[in-house]
Amino acid sequence: MIGIWHSIVTLGQQKSKYIFVIEENDGYSLTVSAEPMPLPIEITELSVEDKRLKAAGCSMFMPGETISIDLTFGESVFAGTLKLPYAGEITLNGASGRGPSLSEDLIEEVAPYRKSNVQGRSDDDIKGEVEQLLERMSLVDKIGQMSQCLASAFSFGGDVDSEPPEKLVADGKVGSILGAFDIRRVFELQKIAVEQSPLRIPLLFNADVIHGHQTIFPVPLAWSCSWDMEEIKRACAIAAKEAAASGITYNHAPMVDITRDARWGRVVEGAGEDPYLGSEIAKAQVEGFQGGSLFDPETIIACLKHFIAYGAAEAGRDYNTVDISEGTLRNVYLPPFRAGLEAGAGSVMNAFNIYQGVPVAGNSYLLRNLLRDELGFEGMLISDYGAIDEIAIHGAAKDGKEAAKLALDATMDIEMVTRQFYDHLPSLIEEGAVQEAQLDAAVRRILTYKFKIGLMDDPFRYVRPEKEIEFHFSAEHLEASRELARKSIVLLKNDGVLPIKQDRKIAVIGPFASSKDLLGPWQFSRYGNETVTLANGLRDKGVELLLAEGCKVTEEIAGGFKKAIEQAKQADVVILALGENSDMSGEAASRMDIGLPEVQLRLAEMVVGLGKPTVLVLTGSRPLVLDWFDKHVDAIVETWFLGSQAGHAIADVLLGDYNPSGKLTMSFPYKVGQAPVYYNHFMTGRPVTEENRTQKFISKYLDGPNEPLYPFGYGLSYTTFTYSEIRLDKVHLSGSDAINLTLSITNTGTVPGEEIVQLYIQDLYGSSVRPVKELKGFRKVRLNAEESKEVRFTITEADLKYYLADGSYKAEPGEFKVYVGPNSRDVQESKFELVK
Template sequence: MIGIWNARVNRNGSTSKFILSIEENEGYILTVNSEPNPSFILPMEATVEGNRLEATGRSFFSNDPVKVTLEFVDDRFAGTMTMPFVGELQLSGGKGRGASLAEELIPIVEPYRKANVSARSDEDIRQEVEKLIARMSIADKIGQMSQIGASDFSFGADVDAEPPERMVATGKAGSILGAFDSKRVFELQKIAVEQSPLRIPLLFNADVIHGFQTIFPVPLAWSCSWDLEAIKQACAISAKEASASGTTYNHGPMVDITRDPRWGRVVEGAGEDPYLGALIAKAQVEGFQGESLFDRETIIACLKHFIAYGAAEGGRDYNTVDISEGTLRNVYLPPFKAGIEAGAGSVMNAFNTYQGVPVAGNGYLLKDLLRDELGFDGMLISDYGAIEEIFIHGAAKNGEDASKQAMDATMDIEMVTRLYAEHLPRLIEQGIVKEEQLDDAVRRILTYKYKIGIMDDPFRYVQPEKEMEYHFSPAHLEASRDLARKSIVLLKNDGILPLRDEGKKIALIGPFAASKDLLGPWQFSRYGIETVSLKEGITGRGLDQQRLFVASGCGVNEELVGGLDHAVACASQADIVILALGEDSNMSGEAASRTDISLPNVQQRLAEEIVKLGKPTVLVLTNGRPLVLDWFEQNVDAIVETWFLGSQAGHAIADVLFGDYNPSGKLTMSFPRHAGQVPIYYNAFNTGRPVTAANMQTKYISKYLDCSNDPLYPFGYGLSYAAFDYTELRLDKTALTRTDALTASVTVTNTGNYAGEETVQLYIQDLYGSVVRPVKELKGFRKICLEPGESRTVSFRVTEEDLKFYAPDRSLRAEAGAFRLFVGSNARDVQEAAFELV
């Protein structure tokens, strides 16, 4: 019974397919996935007697039990599965994944396809939109501004609404959230174009954050690759897979700058630096949207969360934000500005307040800054329930007042809640909201419906044949593996890595030794059971299994009966120990803030017992945020930060551990020594009493009594199996005029024994001016590959543009004066030179 099985279930007139994976690893584990909608059932421990399997577990969203009873005969099985909200299902099926449900949809969709549909010009679209708006009633317009869920499922508070089919048929919805497959898209789109009052097609929205069916590394991980082209390709592949299933409008990328690792959503962003964050935002928009939104393999990108959501106090999700306008503009704005300049079709508001006003109703941020100053003319969509939360925050008297504030702030689409539908008709009747405001919103929405082609060809994104070709395809899996390798950061190596196949015995110990929980949060893949575990990655290299000892030792957060003793016994037999520790995917992401960002106590205890054996030990981390690793830095021989690497995680990690790939990742968030240091980031301001090497023993300076100010691992840090030496930093001039450029050059030499890739980083400090500037700011980087003994000169061109910042008067300018320029392998280990802007 070990392996993958499938069963089709007909229920309420529709067909679903369940894919069951049974693995044996210190007992039996049953994992359930499903089509067309992803399964939210967590892996279950199972008991097996003869040909009978029984398992009990729970779903992600309910504590009510999931119960499975199955009996196997040869290549067939039968049994029952009881699920919350569903009840008992009869299962009967066979070996393997079985035929795709998408195949059955191909002949159904074919008659609805249109040929020879071409992209319209901007002027043509403008004229058609105006004609349509002239025919629309107020109810029609509000319908276009209302997004509903594809089912009754809710990510937050319950939403009181009619069934989606009825709302679409009556014109009460313009977009749909969470239709995970092409069949559901086809069903709802067919209702829209055949039954709704004006026959306007729907947009279909989904959170495609780091892959659709093929899962890539989480964004915090892929940012550590510093490989903009690979990130762009990952987003393009994600768009190909999502658009094949009918998704047209993404709720991503998240481009929030994140400085506090307690915040769970750091996993979705590009880290703490606005310069790198802006480049990655641009790459993601270009990947998702491609050359043209009319291309059926692209989706509309939505920049989120505008703005400063990453500054939530205490790292607690949905919490208050209280920052200066200088910080808003110089730290949090650049990625949004870059994404808008790249053509992002949508922006989503942040949940937080700014200057005491919730962003969803903040006219200064959404209208004055986003629309008027930055020139954004795309669709502005509320985050889930954010308009309703304006009055929950206490900035509006009631839902009616909240609706007015959101409209005045130019909010186009309300996600899932129904305040617009409930209150806007009366507000317009009373003259409090103008119908022209609705026209502006609807104009933007309809423009994008024409841009992507659905107004002329409503079913063009229902592509079941492309689902079968693209989803989890070998080419996409290879791209995922490649980016996963590039995302791994080597934090420590005392020479134990790379591992060599010299007949030594290896113990793989920890809750992530054989776990498939390597995809991370914000993914809805139906192929999760085929994620490559670390154990599979190692054994897949042909390692003699007689030399590999595997033990979990403990769960992620809980002890296992006899687990610790078994792990110690396994490790005692080995020459080298790989400790596979970390966070599960529910410990990162939305609503997953942590006050203690160290590893769970049960894993710490396991590590301490293993280290006592005195064996060479490698820590392999699976996690979605920087963790406190000071004890591990002092007590293990190597630390490999792998984050959540996606569908090919195990292969990618094994590639690095055994030297088939030389790690090249560089951190995009600083790792603190202690949680008391956070928020911690490299581009901080100098204080009036900065700590220096000369004064660190004195009292009245800005320092801790019990810990260094410095992070354990700084921004930009990452080791290689090669060794890189920086020499001869030189500037071609020391006085820079506003119409000129200077060139900074450095020689980088590979002094190690392995060929390797290095990311050479340029930082600049503005020493004085009208306002305090950070001690360093990333302003450029170059990736180079060097053979052992090879040297190369790396040059950077610096102009006035690189020195600009937002001043207190909101102007973007560079001020004359003295600057320092730094070049090195990370924000800490640099060479420096001086110049002036004159």
């Protein structure tokens, strides 16, 4: 019975496939998934007797409802029942293996609708076609293009009172669809649009492809720690390739919010606390998703979100108030959006927060003046889920009608799922409160992108079931996921216990020892039950393992602690596999306490008390408070949520087959009371120094340090690197001149390794206070043992520019410090002067 099993069931006209993966780790384990609609089931009860398996569980899609499973296995077949709340008891007859793809049935069906030799159009040609189509459109047609609906009853937010999607599409009342998880659903709705809607305009299909479509990559905060733009770009290109094959054309990613407060659940979706690195990663993601041309059917439209300053939510509480200065807005939160726009992002999504008291969804200063006029954005602006409704809830509009006017005046093009545009724009136009020309501008942008991606000439070009079968979860894509996962791992501490010798007896203790909850939030893969666990990864390398779950993520298991201690006592080395589950981060998953759950701390204390060499392997998606572990365990490996190949990547690092090179992109606090803590803060008027630490009237805590436990840019290796002194070829910079900075890096250890050399600059004085350090460059250097290489940076006036209090963007003459080192804390420095 151990292995992968499948059963295909037909209910009415709908075919579904259920996949059961049975393993034997610390006892039997079962994971279940479904196609076409993902149905992640958490198994809460499991019993196996002879060849019969019985289980019960629940799904996040059906909270409070019980799912029951009863299966009897033969050598290569099985039979039984699956009881679902919405479908009753389903009879299953299945066989071993993953089984055929449900997409196979669609290949012949869609073939007559496909076109060949369709060519991309020029911008002038598109412009002419759009204007001709606009002239034929009624007011209802235009508002329909600006409206969106869900593909099914599944909701990403609050329920929306709406007609069925089939009717909305046929009546031309929507121009895009959100959440079509199934390629057949895309085909069905697109057919209705091009055969029944008044003007036969094809639909855009939107989805949140955040860190992979079916092959899942590390969560974005994790992959940012690779500092590897090419690998991040490749991950996004693969995600686009898989999603586009399933009919997805418009992505709700990347999230490029700067994130400084680890309590905020959505830090998992971003690139951390630094605007420079965040800008480089924003560019890489847009280029990955959109490729060289949006006409390429293996690309999807990228959407920069959330414009702007969503990451500054007070107290790290999602959807909370944001109240920041214009300088912080422009110097901290704007750069990644600017970089994404310069890379050609086709869409932008508004943030949920307010700015200067006005919700962003209806904020004309931010969306029209800054985004459109100043930054030159000509693409599609889409509201986040419910954001137009929330303008009134915030108290910035009397009702939905006024909210719709504010959003349109701010140049909002598409309302995601809710219906304020549809309900109120006709009367607003009739009253003269808004002009039909405003709708024309929005529809013009939407239609332009429908032409750009080839939909208007070939509506079914993205419905490619044969490519879905070829691309999804392919060996090539899985290898790419594994490579980026290895590069994303950050070694936070190592007292010599790592790498572990393969002949050592290893105990893996904790809720993530055999857990497949390694994909993280915001993913909808049908292959989640084939995620490589930590135990899988180590066993595949021939390691002798002792396993014990010990406890669940947040609760005890009967006898769990006792069994964990028994297993740990027999081991030479203990791996504590602890962390957060995927529900503890992401949207609407903010935490007041960012330590590990109390039950895991108790398990850790018991295991550490045995005196064995102990390694903490940490799963999660935010910086956690780790001061106790830093003092009591021998090594700490931050693995985040690494995706489909997580277990292989972690095993590669633990056993020394891969030398870790990741560097943190968010600071880890000593205590939650430091949050938000970040390296690029301002100097106060009473800063802490080595000389005044014992004095009272300075900016410090009474009960702990100001600095984080692990700073931005920090990460260890299995080798060591030494830096020569910084060499500047001049100390005065002027005009179009440049300063060349050089230094030598030497691998002083015994194994090859990769170092990320980081350059920081501090503007010592000026008309506005500047941060104590700002990242301005980095180099990834791979060195063999005892090898040295010269590293060069070029500093120009452009690196010194910022937005001043008067709104100008320039560099001011004066003195600057330049710092180079392996992280933002451990640096050497030199000085230069900008002269005019």
